[in-house]
Amino acid sequence: xxxxxxxxxxxxxxxINRMLPFQYRRDLNKMINxxxxxxxxxxxxxxxxxxxxxxxxxxxEKELEVQVETAEQYAVLARLML
Numbered sequence: 001x002x003x004x005x006x007x008x009x010x011x012x013x014x015x016i017n018r019m020l021p022f023q024y025r026r027d028l029n030k031m032i033n034x035x036x037x038x039x040x041x042x043x044x045x046x047x048x049x050x051x052x053x054x055x056x057x058x059x060x061e062k063e064l065e066v067q068v069e070t071a072e073q074y075a076v077l078a079r080l081m082l
Contacts (some may be wrong), residue, residue: 003039009068010035016075024078031071038064 010032017028038060045057 006064006068009072013071013075016079020078028071028075028078031067031074035064035067035071038067
């Protein structure tokens with residue numbers, strides 16, 4: 001459930017990103033790519049530990065939440081600066 005919510009938030013950021021000028025889009029793309037790499041790391045951690053939630057997975061999850069929130073704030077700020 002949490003992953004679906006975060007995925008929806010990342011998709012919303014990508015939609016906003018399409019409306020921004022290049023300078024903001026470049027920075028936001030880096031943030032989005034970092035979020036995607038964290039999602040991949042979370043998936044790998046689940047597979048590695050045979051579907052058991054580990055401490056590392058929880059750390060990645062918290063970091064992903066923080067990064068998504070930061071990207072959302074940046075997207076809003078960039079949109080307001082237009």
